[in-house]
Amino acid sequence: MTLPQNGNGATNQRPAESRQSRGETGVSQDTAAASGSGSDTARQMANEAKFDKVQDLLKGHSGESAVSPEILRHVLTRVTDEGLVIExxxxxxARLFMPESPAPTPLLRQLAQLVVTAAQLVENEIAIEGHTRARPVVVQVNPVWTLSMARADAMRNLMQDAGIRSDRMSRVTGHADREPVLSDKMALRNNRLEVILLRSDD
Known part of the structure; x- marks a missing residue:
């Protein structure tokens, strides 16, 4: 539908295993050499430099803002072929949303402000993806698709209210419970948002 544990602001070099469209972190030297294009390599390096700056802020290593450890423990970042994923x-x-609801908690409002501060260091387009934990198969009405989409859209609204231009939003997607990060599909940790700063072509 379209419209692993505590983070401590760490960088996760493991790509999402369920994403065939995403590869290993960054672009390998072999891949860059095979392209035979100096301009492609220059673009890749420019993207990596931008992403490094964003990650420094999200890890609390930047002077742009003082970030509480209580906030940082909800954040992981990783660089993929698609861009910089902020999870x-x-x-x-501590939850991002009210139970079984797309209503953001004060925690998510703080996280959204942090993500916006980081995202404003660059001009890359943005994708937002919502994920939820699985429900028991016996539930009569399974909300995972509508809930994941509504939560992703709630994050879009929070980011735009905090100053992100609407024309930077490339897509908003709900993945339901189809891409868990833990083998226990009903684990709370599978409730998450991914804000992706997409690689730019210039």
Missing amino acids: LFDLED
């Missing part, structure tokens, strides 16, 4: 996720003692 925001639930923890047992």
